[in-house]
Amino acid sequence: MIFGAILAGGVGSRMNIADRPKQFLQLGDKPIIVHTLEKFLLCSRLDKVYVGVHPNWLLHMQDLLDKYVPDQKDMVVIVPGGGDRNNTIMNIADKIEEDFGASDDHIIVTHDSVRPFVTMRIIEENIDGALQYGAVDTVIEATDTIVVSEDGKVITEIPNRKKMFQGQTPQSFNLKMLKELYHDLSEEEKDILTDACKICVVRDKPVHLVRGEVSNLKITTISDYKIAQAMIGGNAIG
């Protein structure tokens, strides 16, 4: 079976513009996370969409489902998020296995709740890639030169830009493989993971690339938020 996993576990805001996590801010006439969820709900290949939400915001998320997608509530399962991104993914993985049993064939399409501009092509290519290769990451070619600095003061290295990509989401995996790799990691290794693909990379499991879109932006800062509002022709609130 194929599952969506929308990650909305965070509570922190780098935006300083609101008293709520950024995924719950309005974009146009509905919250960012609802836009993201609606796109996933239109993917007919997904059997269920799980949403990982910080425990303090579970009720709010349930209210949003009641308000915005009342007729598709049965397609969505809300799961309490963990301490970090990968913990949230593992909570969702456990819930999937609780609901549907473990299987060698389950696919999980993980996605940032604050990337509402994801396209159906990207979602479908993630599913195809995860089925074929077991692990895929969505990326775009880097446009800015990437500079490496070990101490934050002096350039250590400037890698060849042609080999540089910027990671987006979705990131999609064979669920069983991802769980096994994750539980094989030491606590020190888990601490340095910033995203789920790295679980595979540190264990030498190949992760194939899916072409993302520049427009599939992550709404993290106030400027991202203003850009996103402008993209859909609205005004930023804040």
Place this chain on the structure above:
Amino acid sequence: MVNYVYQLVSPHVFSLEYEDVDFTKEVVIRPRYLAVCHADQRYYQGQRDAAVLRKKLPMALIHECCGEVIRDCTGTFQRGQKVVLIPNVPGNDDEMIYENYARGSRFLSSGSDGFMREFVNLPPDRVVPYEGIEEPIASISEFVSVGVHAATRLSLLAHSRRESIGIWGDGSLAYVVACVVRRMFPQAKVSVIGKSAAKLSSFTFVHNTYMADMLPDGFSVDHALECAGGEGSYYAIDDIITYIRPQGTVMLMGVSENKVPIRTRDILEKGLTMVGSSRSGRADFEKAVELMEDKKFQSRLRYIVYEDQPVRSIRDIQRVFETDMATPFKTSFRWEL
């Protein structure tokens, strides 16, 4: 939800538009296969009048499309059901006038966004279900429905002697019209008159094909359909007026950007009826789907549908239009954006 719309902003140039759409009403469809029409190609190539381009662009092109129902809040269709999309948006309700010609009607891909969108939402009466038609073939349903519309109106308007029907033109419109006319006028002897021997050779299912400059002495038809369009309109209409018998009905179907001089004296002398026929309505779509669900009819159409590689980027959209320029008939492609 944020929906992606792929708009032509100026000839050869596409851009992305994001629209915040309420998908909790109507029928939500994921376009699966699209087909290119000459009308789209004229926008893409910038062959329309500059004032028209200024007025209508940016706009998503393509009005020939089949897709899959993703959700339907009206309860008319099942999730996953295969459907063809009707690009005509009816205007003022007028019993005397076909929905496709009524004042106030709109056409998606001529003034409003066409089907080059991630998702399309339509009222249920703009969606026609189908079964057993290959998707690349189903994508040209609108094109077939235009042929059905013309044949239907011909049968309503023409006098009852229908022993011979002439079709002028040898492109995809003439081909589809010939297929439809053979079905809807099974007793009539159908002749196709064109300029390309190679194209005419594909009309294996009609009674006669002729090169336009080699029509036999004494050749005549009861009624005619003009499917040439463009620069060929003048010659086709002129020939039709020459070869049609008195009081025949002429269906004008080819689009011409320029004014076409016609011999009104001979139209008057023969008492001809000239009928404009371009767009189709729901009833025509339903009839088209019924015809296309017949395997033999479908096989004939396959001959004029070239399936290009899937479209996954804006560059691919441009490729499809370039391919279409280089292929003699229809270009269809899987839409994966």
